[in-house]
Amino acid sequence: MPLEALRYDVTPVGLHYLLIHFDIPAVDAETYELHVGGHVHRPLRLTMHDIESRPKTTFAVTLECAGNGRARLSPRPMSQPWLNEAVGNAEWTGTPLGPLLEEAGLKPGAVDVVFTGLDRGVQGGFDQFYERSLSVANASRDGVMLAYAVNGGPLPPQHGFPLRLIVPGWYGMTSVKWLRSITVTDAPFQGYQQATAYHFREVTGGPGVPVERMRPRALMVPPGFPDFMSRTRFVDPGEHLIEGRAWSGLASIERVDFSADGGVTWQPAELDGTASPFGWRRWTYRWGATAGEHELCARATDAAGNTQPIDEDWNAEGVQNNAVQRVHVVAGAPPGSQAAADSL
């Protein structure tokens, strides 16, 4: 998502970030069936018509890739080289998962709920369909849904057509796309994407800590206009309304601070209300730009006291890097300044 798209509360389709782990599978919605089984009393087979006939819910959810910020780590872990742009806040429509699990009837001793996609590939030496799990308690939470529409339109192929999981608050790898089956287990799920990948490891090959909920982050729309190669920004000296969005999967956003000197001094930004309990929150700051170079930063803090680190926490997979955003801005005339601005 190009960061200027932070200006939209609801991210338009085509600007929302995408992480296609393997390939986008081709799915025929007419013959599609979701299988719900495993450690349940009443296994279910549901067509899209069955699913669309169930109770319906719609709300905005901020989804962020666990690898957002990876490219800022040094040495750079091998995988998708995101800077800060792997995020989006779309309006998802679907049916709540909790009641569906109740209908299937979890047997005593149920532990995890495994979500298996139709997307297949080899990773870590394993031929696999992409799959991730949630504990029974987390799968039954408010807000977890099986979604078949986004921003009021049908799910496009790249977002999981015809059916995907949406798990508010968690990094995006949890919201399994192109759902093929939901399987309840009576033992902890040990699949590759759960037990091996998506761990915060300070040492390559270490046991690490599983990646789960999104850490707090604030991002701003980079002000002014860019230099094509360096991406340095140019603004006129004077007042600028800086706007951005902030979110946390751990608690609600409580404050956002802004710095124009690379994080040496901070000023509180204004926070707008939230439109969705699962969506990001808009913030603004009136910045008086003096002529010269500046490094703009934003830092979010949530109600549980979690805040963003100033520097990167290196880790082997390059996940959960929520170090503060840094935007290099020059207030003053850009090189080769013409009458371009005046002719508007």
Add this chain to the structure above:
Amino acid sequence: MPLEALRYDVTPVGLHYLLIHFDIPAVDAETYELHVGGHVHRPLRLTMHDIESRPKTTFAVTLECAGNGRARLSPRPMSQPWLNEAVGNAEWTGTPLGPLLEEAGLKPGAVDVVFTGLDRGVQGGFDQFYERSLSVANASRDGVMLAYAVNGGPLPPQHGFPLRLIVPGWYGMTSVKWLRSITVTDAPFQGYQQATAYHFREVTGGPGVPVERMRPRALMVPPGFPDFMSRTRFVDPGEHLIEGRAWSGLASIERVDFSADGGVTWQPAELDGTASPFGWRRWTYRWGATAGEHELCARATDAAGNTQPIDEDWNAEGVQNNAVQRVHVVAGAPPGSQAAADSL
């Protein structure tokens, strides 16, 4: 565009390639005006209502970035590192440009038509709005339109909302987005994006040849499924229907050839009809995969005899690299093969 999206004749929004040169500008369609001026008898100021009230046309157009294939050059020129995926075939709706230019009335001596976007940035040392030109003859050609809708819906921000140029047959840099003005000149246009950028230069700093029409290219949907890191593909031995699309901006596609041995031997593929004179053409080939490793290639040839080179033509900007696609495929069991495939 992930290459599995070659399976769609019309590329869904969100899968079509994007090249955002500077930033996506925020435009208010209510107050938007297109200015048509310069060397004309009757300068025009048109609102979106004016433009949408004019004659309307809809057809699919294959657009490809001039830098498609850049990442395959060595040394790799600095810019967007596309492999082969910078392409798409969307259905654009708008009003033909030719009649609009007639209405403005070109004065004798008109040479170029300059299209200026609302997107601003610094490149090559110049502060500029993105702008490109066409000769009067090329701007008046059939198919050139001012588009305000794509795939039956309103233009999303990233595709040039509220109005963009569409120039069938030319590389995408010509189809200026977020159109601000159209200016007819009485001398050749010498703007940065026209006279300096977008040239095929065998020597860095050389004069080069302007990049204009798309060279022929055929691409296939990579068969089977991928290894996450190497992107090597795995298929079962046996027959596979390979499908893809082919296009050329120089003439219609006349043939596509397929090779399973890295381009040593070639077999003709089957060509489907074309749905749009400006859109790509589907092709298929029944490939009998023997166990082992294969390098699949496809090569398009157009009616003017232009075909794809086997090897890359290095150039300083990394443009127009239409060397044949190469897909590394292993027919046989992938590493860590489980019962995954069987359980489907």
